[in-house]
Amino acid sequence: MREGTFTSRLHDPRTAVVIGRWLGAALIVCFVTGLYSHVLQDPPTWLRDHLPTRPAGLYQFTQGLHVGTGIAAIPLLGAKLWTVYPRLFEWPPARSVRHALERLGILLLVASMLLELFTGLLNTLQWYVWPFPFRQTHFWLAWIALGGLLLHLAVKAPEIAAHWRRVRPGLTERRAYLTTVTLSVLAVTAVTAGQSVPWLRRLDLLAPRRPDIGPQGLPVNRTAAAAGTAQTPADWRLQVVGPRPYELTMDQLTALEQHDSDLPIACVEGWSASARWTGVRIRDLVARAGAPSTARLRITSLETDGAYGVTEMESAYARDPLTLLALRVNGEVLHADHGYPARIIAPGRPGVLQTKWVHRIEVIA
Ligand SMILES: Nc1nc2c(c(=O)[nH]1)N[C@H]1C(S)=C(S)[C@@H](COP(=O)(O)O)O[C@H]1N2
C-alpha cells in the first residue's frame, strides 16, 4: 500500500469489526429467512408434509424481515467497504499462495454480496433488468455469498477476536461514523418498512407498495388486465377433479357453507396486507370430491401464460380450516384484480401461491 494515501483513522480493524458484526447479523437473518421463503415456494419432497401453517402470519413476518434486513445490509455493506477499501489496493497484490487465496475469497464475497443485494433490491421494485430467472440466481448467489462469508470469518477470526472488545478511550471520529451509519440504516428501514408494518406506512416513501393502496384497499401485483382475466368467461364453473369430480357454478358455490379467514397476503417482494376473506373451505371442496385429507392439490387459474397460473398446494394447507377458495374480501365480491371469480387464500404462504382467478382444483396425490 502506498503510505499516506488513506489518512482516516477509521480504516482500522476495530471499526471493521463493529460494522462487520451488524452486517453479519443482518446477512444471517436475511439468509435464513430467504431460505425459508425458497423452501415454501419449492419444497423438497421430504419437507412437503412439514411446512408450518401457524402462526398464520409467520411468512408475513419472516419475509418482512428478509426484505428489511436485506435493505439494512446495503448501507452497512457500504460502510464496511469504505472502512476496508484501502486494503483492496494492497501492493504487491499477492505475497504468498495463502494470501492470494484469501484475496480471491474477498473478491468472491464482495462480488456475490453486491450482486445479491442488487438483484434483491431490484426485485422489490419489480424491475427485472436481467435476462436470467431471478429466484434461482438470487438463491445460488446467496450460497456463494454465505460460503465467502464463512471463509472470511474463519480467516479473520484472530483479528476479529482481538478487536471484539472496546478499548477505552475509543476514537471520537469512530463514534461519529458509527452514529452516521446507524442513522442511515434506521432511515432506509423507516422509509421502506411501512410496506408491511401498518403504523409505519405513512413513512413508506421508498417501497413500491403501500399496504392500503389498491382496489378494495389492497395492493395488486398483477392486474386482471395484465393477466388477460378481466372478463370471466360466461360459462365459468369451478372444476374440482378427484375421485368424484364435479363442477359448481358461482350460485352453487355461494350456496355452500361460507367461512371467514383473517389472513395477510404477504408478497415475496416485502409488502403485505391483511384482510378478511370469505368463501368456501378448500377442505370441504376436497372432501366433496371424495379425496382424503392428505391430498395435495394443483390449482389452475384462468390466467394461461403467467408464471403463477398453475400452483401446487401441500396437504397441510389444503386441510387447514383457514384455507379458503375466497369469493369475497372485506365484505365485497372480489375485485377483478384480486382474482374474481375466486382465489386461493391460505395461512403462512407466500403471496405468489395465493392463486387468483381460479378455475380448477385437482387432487394430485
Ligand atoms: N393467477 C395469478 N395469481 C396470482 C398472481 C399472478 O400473477 N397470477 N400473483 C401472485 C402474487 S405475486 C401475489 S403477491 C398475490 C397478490 O394478490 P393481490 O393482487 O390480490 O394483492 O397474488 C398472487 N396470485
Ligand SMILES: [Mo]
Ligand atoms: Mo407476490
